[in-house]
Amino acid sequence: MKSAFLTLFLLFFLVLSFYTSAQVAYQKMPVEKLEAAYEKYKEPAITHRRFKHADLQPLIQKHGADFNLEELGKSVEGRSITSMKWGQGSTKVMLWSQMHGNESTATMALFDLFNFLEGKNDGYDELRNLLKNQLSLKFIPMINPDGADAFKRRNALDIDLNRDAISQISPEAVILKKARDDFEPEFGFNLHDQQIYYNVVNTPKQATISLLAPAYNYETEINDVRGRAMQTIAGMNELLQELIPGQVGKYDDAFEPRAFGDNIQKWGTSTILIESGGYQGDPEKQYIRKINFMIILNALHQIATRGYEQYTTEQYFAIPDNGFQLMDLIINEMQVKVKGEWYPLDIAIRRRETENAAGYFMSASVEDLGDMQIFFGFETLDATGLQYLEGKVYSTAFESVKDISEEKAIELLRQGFMAVKVKNGEARQVHSLPILVLKSTEKYSSGWMTGSATNFFLAKEGKPRYAIVNGYLIDLENLKNHEIRNRVF
Numbered sequence: 001m002k003s004a005f006l007t008l009f010l011l012f013f014l015v016l017s018f019y020t021s022a023q024v025a026y027q028k029m030p031v032e033k034l035e036a037a038y039e040k041y042k043e044p045a046i047t048h049r050r051f052k053h054a055d056l057q058p059l060i061q062k063h064g065a066d067f068n069l070e071e072l073g074k075s076v077e078g079r080s081i082t083s084m085k086w087g088q089g090s091t092k093v094m095l096w097s098q099m100h101g102n103e104s105t106a107t108m109a110l111f112d113l114f115n116f117l118e119g120k121n122d123g124y125d126e127l128r129n130l131l132k133n134q135l136s137l138k139f140i141p142m143i144n145p146d147g148a149d150a151f152k153r154r155n156a157l158d159i160d161l162n163r164d165a166i167s168q169i170s171p172e173a174v175i176l177k178k179a180r181d182d183f184e185p186e187f188g189f190n191l192h193d194q195q196i197y198y199n200v201v202n203t204p205k206q207a208t209i210s211l212l213a214p215a216y217n218y219e220t221e222i223n224d225v226r227g228r229a230m231q232t233i234a235g236m237n238e239l240l241q242e243l244i245p246g247q248v249g250k251y252d253d254a255f256e257p258r259a260f261g262d263n264i265q266k267w268g269t270s271t272i273l274i275e276s277g278g279y280q281g282d283p284e285k286q287y288i289r290k291i292n293f294m295i296i297l298n299a300l301h302q303i304a305t306r307g308y309e310q311y312t313t314e315q316y317f318a319i320p321d322n323g324f325q326l327m328d329l330i331i332n333e334m335q336v337k338v339k340g341e342w343y344p345l346d347i348a349i350r351r352r353e354t355e356n357a358a359g360y361f362m363s364a365s366v367e368d369l370g371d372m373q374i375f376f377g378f379e380t381l382d383a384t385g386l387q388y389l390e391g392k393v394y395s396t397a398f399e400s401v402k403d404i405s406e407e408k409a410i411e412l413l414r415q416g417f418m419a420v421k422v423k424n425g426e427a428r429q430v431h432s433l434p435i436l437v438l439k440s441t442e443k444y445s446s447g448w449m450t451g452s453a454t455n456f457f458l459a460k461e462g463k464p465r466y467a468i469v470n471g472y473l474i475d476l477e478n479l480k481n482h483e484i485r486n487r488v489f
C-alpha cells in the first residue's frame, strides 16, 4: 500500500515535470528554416537602403487586413508615423526602427517579417501560431521619416532623437515615448545601423552585427529587466555565430541618460539594441537585412517560448567588444618630405558617404597617421620606397564627364595628372571615373596630414606608381575594378 502510494506520487511528479517542460519547450530554429523563410517572404519592393517614407506607405497599407495600423502622429515636416500591431498573446514586444534617418537596414527586415507573419500553409504555421498566441507585437518601422527622406541621422530640427528621450523636444520623440508608455512592452527592440568601420575589437573582422542590452544607470547594474535582454542576446549571438562567425560585437554599455534604449530599459522594458554594421561586398546591406530578419524572428521565438532562460548573462559578457579600428585604406611606410628630410609614415584613410540631391558620393580624408598598426584596412598597401607626389591638373578642358573615358583617365594619371576639367556638367554630379573632375574650380585639395583630402600619387623616382584618387587606390600597373563614387568639383 505504501509503495503504491509512492508510485502514484512519483507518477504525479513525472506528469507534472513533463507538463512544465512542454510549457517552456524551446528548440533552436535551424538556420536553414530561417533562411528559407527570408527567401520566401522578403519584400521585393525594397531593393536598396535609401528608400523614402513615401515608398513605405503602400507597403504599410497592404498589411492593413492582418495588422492593426495606427497613425501615432506626425514628424516635424508632417510625415505620418505609423505603428503596426500583430498577435494576441500576453507578452508584449515593441520594435522600433530608423530613429536615425540613414539607418535603414532593420526597417527593410521588418517589412520582410510583416510578409512572413501574414503567410500561411507554408510549413511555418506552427511557429506563426505560437508567436500569435504568445506575443503581442507592436512595430514602428520608421520613427524619423524626415531624416530618412534626407538620408541623414537627425530629424528636421537637427536633433538626434536618441538624445531626446527625456527632454521630448521633437514630436518624433514624444510619439516613441508615448507608444512605449501606452503599450508597456515586456521586451523592446531598438534598431539601428552603425558605421562600417566598427570591428570586433583587435581583429580585422568587421562587426556586421553589434548587440547591446543598454545600461539603465551609470553603475551599469543588472536587474531582471536588463538580465532578460542579455539572455535573449546570448541566444541571438549563438545563431549569429553560425551565420557570420567572429563578426558580432558587443556595443559599449556606457550609460547615456538622454538615450531611448537606456531609458526604455530603465522604464522596465527589456531592451535589445541591434546595430547593423558593414559586410564586405554588401554596400546596400541586403545580406545584413537578411541577417536582421533571421535574428529578429529567432529572438521572437525565444521570447514566445521563454527560450532565452536557457542562456546566461555570462554568455552575453563573453561576446567580444566592438572596436572602431577599420579603415578603407591603409598605406604603410609612405615617404613624405618635410624641410628637406624624408619621413616614413603609415596613413589611414576613410571614404565617408556624403549625401547629394543626385545620389551619394564618397569624400575621403586622412583619419590618422604615424604608426597605424592597431588599425585594419579593407585594403592595405606597403608603400616602402614610394614617395608622396602631388598631381597636376590637365590643361585642356573636356566638354563633359561622359567625354572622358576610363582609359583616358588612367593614361592621364600615368602622366602625373590627378584632375581634369570639364566645360559642362551639373554641380556635384556623381561619376565613377578614377580621376578628379573639376568644373567650378581650377584646383583641387590634397595632402597627407590628418583631415586632408587624399588625392596624390605614390611615386618612384618621380614616376607615378599608384594614384590615390579620393581615397581609392589605383594601381597604375595592374588595373582593378573599383566601385568608384566621385563627384564633380
Ligand SMILES: [Zn+2]
Binding pocket: 099, 100, 103, 192, 193
Ligand atoms: Zn542609430
